[in-house]
Amino acid sequence: MIKHSIPTLRLRWLTLLLLWPLLLQAAEPLSSWNEGPSKKAITEFVQTVTTQGSKDFVAPAERIAVFDNDGTLWSEQPMYFQILFALDEVKRLAPQHPEWKEQQPFKAVLEGDQKALTESGMDGLIKIVGATHTGISTEAFTANVKAWLAKAVHPKTHKPYTEMVYQPMLELLDYLRANGFKTYIVSGGEVAFMRAWTEEVYGIPPEQVIGTTFVTQYQYNDGKPQILRTPKLAHNDDGPGKPESIDTIIGRRPILAFGNSDGDQQMLQWTAAGTGKRFMGLVHHTDGNREVAYDRESKVGKLDKALDQAKSDNWTLVDMAKEWQRVYSFEPVTKEQQQ
Amino acid sequence: MIKHSIPTLRLRWLTLLLLWPLLLQAAEPLSSWNEGPSKKAITEFVQTVTTQGSKDFVAPAERIAVFDNDGTLWSEQPMYFQILFALDEVKRLAPQHPEWKEQQPFKAVLEGDQKALTESGMDGLIKIVGATHTGISTEAFTANVKAWLAKAVHPKTHKPYTEMVYQPMLELLDYLRANGFKTYIVSGGEVAFMRAWTEEVYGIPPEQVIGTTFVTQYQYNDGKPQILRTPKLAHNDDGPGKPESIDTIIGRRPILAFGNSDGDQQMLQWTAAGTGKRFMGLVHHTDGNREVAYDRESKVGKLDKALDQAKSDNWTLVDMAKEWQRVYSFEPVTKEQQQ
Structure with missing residues (x-):
């Protein structure tokens, strides 16, 4: 057992006290988000559902957050x-x-x-x-x-695809987990394609990744079993397929859902229709300089009907150009866009 | 801030020291299991994979344990x-x-x-x-x-069905979770039927319950969405369907699997075929007094091919009559069966 003299302990406390402001700064959640309406809506929601004794308190086990992947957590242009x-x-x-x-x-x-x-x-x-x-x-x-x-590298940025992830959304995932949320991906992407990298890149383990699936076939092969992927589609995890897989696989209704396209509209509707406080968010691709600007007319990630519903139902629309200080972690913080 | 004088603190330590043997006894894991081969195999396995620095150490994220339900965690006689x-x-x-x-x-x-x-x-x-x-x-x-x-009550015991669960298996679930395992149900039972009670009875949350599923249909209904259950079978979670759903939904290979019938054989094979230490267990219904004795000839929970493989591959066969001090929590401990 190591023994410390009182003066040594006191010195440690002093050091800690002096470092405190720096530690706070490092731990600042959502640091790539400007102080805009989306950050405000997110932090207010999280505070409300995690405050013990509040009438809107949600037990940790029920804090399910679901995220689309393509166009919500990483880019989807020029194509998926x-x-x-x-x-x-x-x-x-x-x-x-x-x-x-x-x-x-x-x-x-x-x-x-x-x-x-x-x-x-x-x-x-x-x-x-x-x-x-x-x-x-x-x-x-x-x-x-x-x-x-x-x-492989992205045709435009020449960065590995796993770096084409949105830094502000990584911070959002961290922030939610630090507040007791269980973060899930619910994506039209094929499930094994995503699981190959989502744990390392997003901190989301395989069992929290839901996606499109093929029918598989267990084969024993003389004591060397394998799971064969057949070309038959088992589940198309897009549009109505998202609330369906949430119900089948998670078995709880999320209290927070984030998407970016019409393929996410039903997942957000399903989340919104639960009781108590809910958060529905859409990443709006408004940034033609740092990423690609697209919505109603896009072939990939079309955002049209869900954009209308976001406006009529007061869902949070994240204006990428105005609200994100940077898009990717490899970019410097765009100072002029800070408020 | 409450201040304690040194003598008070010393008294507390003394009290704790005196109570220590009692605390240990209360916390004794697997207390309804006799000191037989199954308890030994379970505790040795858990100790091996959780010992830091051991060559067989398994990181907590990879400690996936899967359990069949009918006949493994609760009874299945006279029928499911x-x-x-x-x-x-x-x-x-x-x-x-x-x-x-x-x-x-x-x-x-x-x-x-x-x-x-x-x-x-x-x-x-x-x-x-x-x-x-x-x-x-x-x-x-x-x-x-x-x-x-x-x-509803069970036709023979007149107890609620949720009390027809095996006390030793409840203790096993607790023991595994206390050692960083994530416990899953992988059962031929329909998934929503199980989720209605598994969290309360087993401490297993809905998202860790995998079962047979029907095709569902998302319906919007003027802002009141619902998930309709259609009569079309989506996945039959029995036999080869078990490793298939483990691969599709969990996306990791379990390191421990427990079943009781031929419908669990492929799940145990799949678990066994991974690298490193593995545990495969079968509950063997040998107890005609406290439960029902059945295996190779039973219509419900037939254990025949898997019994052969358990013997040839050295899987753990739990002899219910000899190794369990009690079957259900409402029973007294059967003293004569203690060793």
Whole structure:
């Protein structure tokens, strides 16, 4: 046992007291958010539901927060990163599939024929996703995703995709967890694709990631079991699929939900319709300089009907350009946008 | 701030020291388990994976423990309690369905015609489950389950069904959680049926309950959204369905799995095939006095192939009659069975 003399202990306390303002500053939650209406709404909500004795107090077990991923926690332009992964995988796997040279939509991917690829439409996309996401075990697929993430970079910023995450939203996840919330992803992205990196990047463990799923098949293989991913869609976790999977998998109604597109509207409606205080937020992509400005007319992450409902139902609209001091952690804080 | 004089503090320490043996006894884990091979295997496993620095140490986040429910955590004789619920619900709902008086299998249920009911087979059962479990919202269904549990009693013991849980298994759940494990149910039972009571009875929250599911449908209804349960089966959480749902929903491989029947065999295989130390356990229903003795020939909870694999692969077989001092918490400890 280490013994301290009284003067030593006193000195430690003094040091701590002197450092206190610095510690406070470091621990300041939501530090990349300007003092705008969204930060105010978030902190007021959290304070209200976590104040013991308040009529709006919510027990920790019920503090479920759900987040869309694409366009809410990380970028989704020029297209969903998972699609960019699938296209890269077609190129990587091509040597094993000589027939793809003559087969659409694979031929279009290999030749970089954007027109033919677009013409192949949803059917083409399903074939590409099927060929790159299924027919292998979950473990093998996870390894493929990790190998891709380790070397792929975003076409515009040339940063790894796992750095294309929104710094203010990372801070929001931390802030909620520090206040006893359980943070979930509920995304149209495929679940194993996300789990390959969400724990490291967002601090969200696999069991709190909900997404689109394929039908899987348990195989025993003489004592070496594996879970095979079949090309059959099990659940499309988009639009109404989000409250449905929340009900099936979490079994509790969230008290906070964040999205950015019409695909999140039902999840926010479902969250809003519970009793007691609720928080519904939408990231509004208003920032054409630091990110991409898009909403009602966008092909990716279209925000139209949900934008109308956010206005009529008083959901929080986060104005990215005005309310975020920076978008990505690799950017410096944009001083002129501080208030 | 309350100040204590040195003598007062010393007295408190003395009191604590004197009480120490009593405190230890009260906190004794697995106190309804005899000092048999199963208790030894469980405690050795837990000690090994939780010892920092040990080569078999498992980080808390990876300490996933999965439990079957029927026959593993609560009884399943004379038949699955969920079926008993469905039969009672047919009777309760009959006034709203005058046509059931002439329609099988409902007629058989209402008239107590065991022979006709058995003849209706799986098709009949699906109709009964459909009529009592679907066509309503998750919230309404949950309320029905709770109302039934509040008054229904087991045909043999006349105890509420939520008391027909195995005291030694409750202690095992507590022991694992006290050692940083996350405890899950992975059961053939329908997920909302279980969630209505598992948090209160087992301390397992809804998001850690995995089971058989129906396809649900989100409906908006003019600002009053609900999740409708349709009669279409989404996932049958039995046999190979168990490792499949573990992979889809948890996304990590468990390090401990407990079951009692052939429907758990694949879950135990999947658990066993991971790297590092693993624990696979089966509750063996050997106790015809305090519960029901059954295994290879039983219609409910048949344990045959998994019993063979338990023996060949050295899984832990819990001999209920010999290793449990009591089965249910309402029983006194059976002294003669203590060692």
